[in-house]
Amino acid sequence: MILEARGISKEYDRGGVPFFAAEDVSLSIGEGEFACVVGRSGSGKSTLLNILAGLLAPTSGTVSLEGREYDDLSDDELSELRNTRLGYIMQGHSVLPNFTVLQNVILPHVFFKRGGDPADRALSLLERTGIRPLADRYPSSLSGGELRRVSIARALIMSPGLLIADEPTGDLDEETASEIMKLFSAVARKGTAVLMVTHDPDAASCADRLYTMKAGKLSA
Ligand SMILES: Nc1ncnc2c1ncn2[C@@H]1O[C@H](COP(=O)(O)OP(=O)(O)OP(=O)(O)O)[C@@H](O)[C@H]1O
Numbered sequence: 001m002i003l004e005a006r007g008i009s010k011e012y013d014r015g016g017v018p019f020f021a022a023e024d025v026s027l028s029i030g031e032g033e034f035a036c037v038v039g040r041s042g043s044g045k046s047t048l049l050n051i052l053a054g055l056l057a058p059t060s061g062t063v064s065l066e067g068r069e070y071d072d073l074s075d076d077e078l079s080e081l082r083n084t085r086l087g088y089i090m091q092g093h094s095v096l097p098n099f100t101v102l103q104n105v106i107l108p109h110v111f112f113k114r115g116g117d118p119a120d121r122a123l124s125l126l127e128r129t130g131i132r133p134l135a136d137r138y139p140s141s142l143s144g145g146e147l148r149r150v151s152i153a154r155a156l157i158m159s160p161g162l163l164i165a166d167e168p169t170g171d172l173d174e175e176t177a178s179e180i181m182k183l184f185s186a187v188a189r190k191g192t193a194v195l196m197v198t199h200d201p202d203a204a205s206c207a208d209r210l211y212t213m214k215a216g217k218l219s220a
């Protein structure tokens with residue numbers, strides 16, 4: 001298994017009343033599997049993804065990526081694992097304003113060198129996401145959907161074992177969204193596990209496995 005989560009819960013205090021944003025969620029994703037999570041706004045999808053990505057500590061439960069359990073790792077080890085083996089396309093925008101599009105995509109490679117020149121791969125990912133002509137532009141001059149595609153290319157630059165995507169096609173037109181789903185399917189065929197949250201039925205139909213999140217609980 002690439003990703004294994006066991007009994008994940010996240011409890012928040014809501015004015016003295018306990019509230020579970022995620023409740024006893026278990027999930028396994030194998031190599032090359034394309035899984036999709038749907039569910040209403042506020043049902044806990046992003047909370048779950050943040051926990052699976054090691055960015056948010058659960059109240060209880062364990063997560064392991066490629067056999068390494070997050071609880072057993074130091075902060076530095078977890079950060080290295082996250083940055084080298086996991087690509088995360090966040091729900092908001094996470095592109096750095098003072099770097100060009102190409103520099104943003106190459107950034108993870110600069111921090112966690114893997115050998116080889118990342119520029120060719122970055123340019124090919126920009127081609128695949130349809131923003132190759134924007135390589136030298138700065139984020140402030142890009143549209144929302146173009147910025148989203150920079151995050152998608154950046155999440156794939158390290159050839160991660162797991163790609164997590166939180167509503168990756170939310171601000172894209174139908175045709176561009178379909179290109180991105182083709183890219184995700186191709187990435188999955190090459191062995192990267194994909195876990196995507198979406199409200200888009202067309203995008204969800206590309207997945208091998210569909211889960212529904214309802215009030216913090218995940219069901220198949
Ligand atoms: N830090 C926090 N403190 C308290 N409650 C929180 C916190 N973060 C999230 N929540 C609550 O947890 C619930 C789940 O939030 P989450 O962002 O996971 O939902 P979501 O399913 O991703 O929704 P959307 O589809 O709108 O993105 C929401 O009710 C939210 O208000």
Ligand SMILES: [Mg+2]
Nearest residue numbers: 045046047091
């Ligand atoms: Mg969300």
